[in-house]
Amino acid sequence: MKEKYLRQPNIQRIIDGIFLFMFIVFIIFVRIEKGMPYLFGYDALIASVLVLNHLAAIFSKSDEGSDVGMKVLLFVVIVTTGIDLIKYHTAPFFIHIYLYALFSVKYITNRKLSLFHWIYCTLVIGIAIFANMDGLYKIYYIFHFVILRVGLTVVGLYVKQVENELYSRYLEQFMLIENAGESFSIYRLIKDKDDKILDAEILNVNKAFEKLSGIKKETIIGKRVAEAFSYAELPWLDLVSKVYNSKKSFNEMRFITTVQKYIDLNIYYIDQNHIALLMNDVTDGIEKERKMKTILDRFEKANELKSQFLKDVNHRLRNPLNGMMGMMQLVTYDEVGEDNRELLNSALLEMRHVRNILNQITKYVEIQGMDFDFTKEDCREIIGKVVASVESNETNIVIKTSSECPEKPVFIEKNVLILTFKEVLLNAIKYTKDGMVDIYAKFYYSEPDASNYIRVDVVDYGVGIEEEALKYIFNEFYHHDFVNVYRDGDRITIPMCKQMLVNSGGDLLVESNIGQGTKVSIILPVYKD
Amino acid sequence: MKILIAEDDLTSRLFMKKYLSKYGTCDIAMNGMEAIDLVMNAVESKENYDLICLDIMMPKVDGLKALKVIREIEGKSSVTPSKIIMTTALNDKNSINEAYDYGCEAYAWKPIDVDKFNEVLRKLKLID
Numbered sequence: 001m002k003e004k005y006l007r008q009p010n011i012q013r014i015i016d017g018i019f020l021f022m023f024i025v026f027i028i029f030v031r032i033e034k035g036m037p038y039l040f041g042y043d044a045l046i047a048s049v050l051v052l053n054h055l056a057a058i059f060s061k062s063d064e065g066s067d068v069g070m071k072v073l074l075f076v077v078i079v080t081t082g083i084d085l086i087k088y089h090t091a092p093f094f095i096h097i098y099l100y101a102l103f104s105v106k107y108i109t110n111r112k113l114s115l116f117h118w119i120y121c122t123l124v125i126g127i128a129i130f131a132n133m134d135g136l137y138k139i140y141y142i143f144h145f146v147i148l149r150v151g152l153t154v155v156g157l158y159v160k161q162v163e164n165e166l167y168s169r170y171l172e173q174f175m176l177i178e179n180a181g182e183s184f185s186i187y188r189l190i191k192d193k194d195d196k197i198l199d200a201e202i203l204n205v206n207k208a209f210e211k212l213s214g215i216k217k218e219t220i221i222g223k224r225v226a227e228a229f230s231y232a233e234l235p236w237l238d239l240v241s242k243v244y245n246s247k248k249s250f251n252e253m254r255f256i257t258t259v260q261k262y263i264d265l266n267i268y269y270i271d272q273n274h275i276a277l278l279m280n281d282v283t284d285g286i287e288k289e290r291k292m293k294t295i296l297d298r299f300e301k302a303n304e305l306k307s308q309f310l311k312d313v314n315h316r317l318r319n320p321l322n323g324m325m326g327m328m329q330l331v332t333y334d335e336v337g338e339d340n341r342e343l344l345n346s347a348l349l350e351m352r353h354v355r356n357i358l359n360q361i362t363k364y365v366e367i368q369g370m371d372f373d374f375t376k377e378d379c380r381e382i383i384g385k386v387v388a389s390v391e392s393n394e395t396n397i398v399i400k401t402s403s404e405c406p407e408k409p410v411f412i413e414k415n416v417l418i419l420t421f422k423e424v425l426l427n428a429i430k431y432t433k434d435g436m437v438d439i440y441a442k443f444y445y446s447e448p449d450a451s452n453y454i455r456v457d458v459v460d461y462g463v464g465i466e467e468e469a470l471k472y473i474f475n476e477f478y479h480h481d482f483v484n485v486y487r488d489g490d491r492i493t494i495p496m497c498k499q500m501l502v503n504s505g506g507d508l509l510v511e512s513n514i515g516q517g518t519k520v521s522i523i524l525p526v527y528k529d
Numbered sequence: 530m531k532i533l534i535a536e537d538d539l540t541s542r543l544f545m546k547k548y549l550s551k552y553g554t555c556d557i558a559m560n561g562m563e564a565i566d567l568v569m570n571a572v573e574s575k576e577n578y579d580l581i582c583l584d585i586m587m588p589k590v591d592g593l594k595a596l597k598v599i600r601e602i603e604g605k606s607s608v609t610p611s612k613i614i615m616t617t618a619l620n621d622k623n624s625i626n627e628a629y630d631y632g633c634e635a636y637a638w639k640p641i642d643v644d645k646f647n648e649v650l651r652k653l654k655l656i657d
Contacts, residue, residue, distance in 0.1 A: 316618075324640075326548065330544070330643070
């Protein structure tokens with residue numbers, strides 16, 4: 001696990017660069033020295049392969065090129081070393097060269113190889129010191145191997161430190177990811193020479209992935225996706241290619257028949273060789289949403305049926321009532337004896353009651369089906385216009401808008417305000433003394449960025465409402481004066497006002513004192529923007 | 530005054546006939562199709578109706594369609610168009626707006642208030 005996660009292409013390239021540089025220096029030194037006949041034999045071959053390998057490692061986008069080069073080099077070194085040992089009985093100098101190539105990031109922290117190389121360098125330096133070599137050559141050898149060994153040690157320590165830091169960070173993240181509720185998996189991309197995605201190797205998965213897929217990680221780690229999930233229904237290769245080419249993550253929610261779940265899929269681009277897949281099981285949420293929608297649909301359907309029923313009943317009652325009331329209205333008093341006139345009047349009155357109830361039902365159904373539309377309006381202007389429409393010589397209406405009443409237009413349900421305010425005002429005018437009605441309009445601001453509301457208090461100075469009657473003031477069918485409650489046109493009742501205001505997010509409040517008057521408060525939400 | 534009452538409900542029909550008989554002669558139609566036929570005959574004989582009371586909800590052809598056709602018939606002839614008052618048990622604003630668009634003069638919501646209906650007749654200058 002530790003080796004697989006670690007990828008340090010930049011450090012690999014630095015080390016390869018150092019080796020290449022040192023090898024070139026060696027070749028140049030040898031060339032200057034001349035007299036090294038075997039440079040043009042195996043040495044040249046190995047040197048070429050070594051150089052090419054390092055170049056491949058430096059410029060290659062994947063590890064595969066470098067690995068192939070390593071294998072070729074090993075083969076060449078083994079063959080040439082074998083030939084030299086058998087034919088020339090020389091020291092396996094080329095093993096050293098191979099060791100150069102071996103010291104990539106993969107092996108630089110390998111203790112056994114490091115120890116071996118320490119021993120090897122020490123031996124070579126020892127031989128160089130005591131051997132009968134040319135002075136300059138001796139110095140070069142000693143210098144070369146000391147620098148090499150010291151350099152490798154320093155780099156090795158650095159790589160070790162980076163490795164440890166990365167590993168501890170990886171462990172932290174891994175523990176988080178391993179135990180996360182979301183299914184997480186990480187992949188190494190397998191590409192062809194044209195950089196086209198062919199497949200992906202599964203590097204790691206967490207527990208949630210095992211639970212979701214029903215597959216143990218041990219059975220799929222290291223395998224390719226096409227092999228591990230041969231039954232995969234997603235066009236995953238296309239999705240991964242899309243993410244790889246755009247370098248942007250991809251998100252989609254779909255139903256996976258294999259696991260019979262709704263999965264929220266996220267594919268993340270990590271780097272040119274890796275992607276991560278995050279999957280969230282959202283089946284519960286989807287099902288709850290569906291159930292809620294079903295319930296809401298049923299509720300709306302029931303509401304529609306109720307409204308339709310009321311409309312039908314309303315309609316069916318009106319025709320016979322039309323006949324009855326009509327006939328009664330055509331009976332002239334002269335044709336009816338004095339005793340029967342009272343009966344006739346009572347019958348007509350009760351029919352008018354029934355008509356008014358039907359009118360209330362119609363209005364009620366209208367309010368139920370009302371669409372609430374917020375438009376930008378000047379509240380003071382609305383209040384002023386309504387007052388102007390009902391004012392007369394007998395009225396004494398005073399509007400006392402507070403400084404907090406919004407001067408600039410705000411978003412408000414205009415129709416609701418006009419209808420309810422007019423109804424409340426007409427009631428106040430009817431019941432007040434000397435036509436006096438006070439109107440207070442105030443703007444309430446609760447929290448920044450929250451909805452605000454306007455409160456319009458309509459105060460009359462009439463007889464007030466008894467406490468007992470106040471309890472039922474919002475009861476639609478409690479009214480004892482049906483004849484006068486409903487009039488033609490757009491008049492609505494106080495219970496209807498309450499309903500409209502509540503439906504649009506507001507409210508209607510009533511306070512009353514016997515002998516002093518009544519205050520009716522209209523509360524309606526407003527929005528600044 | 531020549532009056533046409535188009536109403537499918539028996540009691541309402543009787544009431545309207547009894548009520549409007551004092552203002553003129555009343556013809557009865559029980560649906561929109563009959564109303565259209567009667568208007569066509571009246572227009573052909575150059576004695577168009579002065580007042581037509583059309584119920585909106587009627588079988589075969591409803592009041593709105595009948596209104597539209599009646600106005601088309603009148604438009605193609607040289608007769609004086611009749612005053613049309615729609616009657617309805619439904620408080621359907623869409624239907625009422627449509628009726629005004631087709632050219633009715635007023636509408637009366639059932640149950641009809643005789644005093645208010647008389648007021649409308651006066652405004653239309655059909656009665657004094």
